[in-house]
Amino acid sequence: MGTVVGGIALAKFGPGTTFRLGAETTDGHGTSQGAWIENGLIDAGGSHEPYLFVVRCGGQSTNAREVYEHEQSEEVIRKLKDQGVEVFHTHLYKGFGMAAEKTEMEDTVRTAAIVHRLGMKIDTYIQWDSMMYETFFAEEPRAKDWIQCDAIGQPVMIEYGYQQSFRYLPCFSNQEFIDYLKKVVRFAVTEVKTDFIHFDNFTLSAEPNSCHCAACKTGFRQYLRSKYSADERKSRFGFENIDYVNPPLWNATNRPEKLRVIADPVFQEWIDYRCQTMADALKQMEELIHSLNAAVVIEINYGGVVGYNSPWIRGTDFARLLPHTQVFWDESDSNSELTEDGRLLTAIRTYKLARTYHNVVLTYIAVSETAIAECLAFNQTIGFAGESPLSEDVVKYIAFYRKQRDLYVGAEDLAPVAVLRSYASITYNNAAAGLSALLVEQTLIQAKIPFQLIADGHLADLSPATCKVLILPNTECLSGEQIEAIQRYVAAGGGLVATEQTGLYDAWRRMRVEPGLKDLIAGQASIHGHKKRAAETAAAGGLQRKTVGGGRTVYIPAIEFDGPLPPDEPYFNLGTDFWRRPKNWEDIVDAISWAAGEKFPISVKAPDSIAMNLLEQTAKQRRILHLVNYDMEKNPSVSNIAIQCATPKGKPAKAIQFYSPEAESGRPIDFHMEGAEAVFIAPTLQAYGVVTVSW
Secondary structure, eight states, X not given: OOOSXXXXXXXXOOSTTOOOXXXXXXXXXXXXXXXXXXXXXXXXXXXXXXXXHHHHHTOOOTTHHHHHHHHTSHHHHHHHHHTTOOEEEEEEEOSSOTTTTHHHHHHHHHHHHHHHHTTXXXXXXXXXXXXXHHHHHHHOGGGGGSBOBOTTSOBOBOOSTTOOTTEEOBOTTOHHHHXXXXXXXXXXXXXXXXXXXXXXXXXXXXXXXXXXXXXXXHHHHHHXXXXXOHHHHHHHHSOSOOTTOOOOOOOSSSOGGGOSSOOOHHHHHHHHHHHHHHHHHHHHHHHHHHHHOTTOEEEXXXXXXXXXXXXXXXXXXXXXXXXXXXXXXXXXOOOOEEOTTSOEEOSHHHHHHHHHTTOEEEOOGGGOHHHHHHHHHHHSSOEEEEESSOOHHHHHHHHHHHHTGGGTTTOEEOOSEEEEOOHHHHHHOIIIIIHHHHHHHHHHHHHTOOEEEEOGGGGGGOOTTTOSEEEESSOOBOOHHHXXXXXXXXXXXXXEEEETTTTSBOTTOOBOSSOTTTTTOXXXXXXXXXXXXXXXXXXXXXXXXXXXXXEEEEEESOOOOSSOOOOSOSTTOOOGGGOSOOTTHHHHHHHHHHHHOSOOSEEEEOOTTEEEEEEEEGGGTEEEEEEEESOTTTOSOBOOEEEEEEOSTTOOOOEEEEEOSSSOTTEEOOOEEETTEEEEEEOOBSSEEEEXXXX
């Protein structure tokens, strides 16, 4: 049985310690698809809602038509260009059908011509998951068979405050609908001559509203036949014939949101099928788009790492989707801040996930200066600047970014630590495995240890040369192939930190007779004796260290959440209440440091309100440190930030400079060398600063 990654062909690791996949995609001639975005993205616009949708929703003003026309006027586009915007975002298709939207789609053609004449690029909005049936059925009567239906045959509608019952959800198991959407995409590329396609609402409905149409039932069964041999099906389900296997059914006493652990093999496979269906549909769009124009950038409104169980609730798995995109949206509305109770709320996880797959994230950065600074530090570009008119802070940061673009383009993350976000572990037990991952990540963020997020498919290529420490945060489910990859990594000299129930189940969440990592880590018992052994280990001093081959391993029996555990329902959403360091965060830091066997390339001593990101531009012989202040209200300026930054062996630093939107560019910083480390104090930090260490 293979690693659970949905059959995606994964690329090898890039330079340094960066695990980035998107750049491997080419047009067949060695040219990266959507290559222009390698120089960064500054995207903004008016509204992406067409006039037809505004009217149908019943929320329009009496001058709605004038507002619609103004939002895509040359006046607005020129104003945004003058403010530094380089990509204009506008509507194209909302889901009413191409016939109903013909006039407004032609408006977009004219808008695109203006945008291109002004030397900008055009970003066009396409609705992924809506079919406005009143007009769509009139254009295409066959579409009545393309919609999602629940278990009793009723249409599944989008959930927007009970006010949009005219929006049916299309079924992505139905090839006829996908073929229709391809006509919209073809129009975008050939008629609009778009540079950028935004697929909005890239999601499926949560249970109990998943699709039970004939296409889904047939597709699900065929998926199981192609995925498993007859013998494997018998191992998986207890029987071979899956002709009558159906999607999960629910009732008033058996609610999906109450399901704490997903152990039913059919439920597990249904989640996998839904995720794969979405990935396959996106892949079809990617192939069509890049066959027409390899320069077009593809973006989906996927969401970020915000604590909900995306495969289970939304039918989306980042490891299958993001290799097909260059950009994704995260519409999370939490503030980037240090709270009164010490929680550092950030979008850092989401940005790190994007960097793993060579993607850019679009977020609502205009909500605060800290959010803008965070985006530049971890996204390495502006992303979505907002809607016209732009805020003063956004304009200020756009100007800084454009002036200092050289600091960002081509910079690769330096991350000696990798955290595995295991599909099976988190999907089947988000309340435990998902929480542990969040807590470990929070520890790393607040301890200012540079790290990357990786997926199951990266384990096979993991090397101590690119990653000093692998962290498995309560990674309950590991396949045999994954365990072998981890063993090779440790034997070659890699450091390993495993916590709690890591490796006690296989990839199907079947209980192992013996712990899967028993030869690598000390102190862990089988599942039957795990709680008792964990308590004994904790009482004996907690961390269990071991040297294996050329590597070092540490077992941590518990990650102690400082507060009440997640509620049993609904769906174990790990909201920002859980984004805090665990009680034993210092033990986790000690474990990571010991497992590494050497110092990390950066040490930043600063208040908890400061976060950092470390990158390198090898060709320009410099490392780049980004600093962000998450407590601007109470501490608008922070002094005495002590930094030790290593340079490559035998190459002492020759210059250190500080950049910020407020300071004069390239202000020199005094430093001295201590071995291979440049030691210095950063200038007073306001919201954001960048330090370059050149050798």
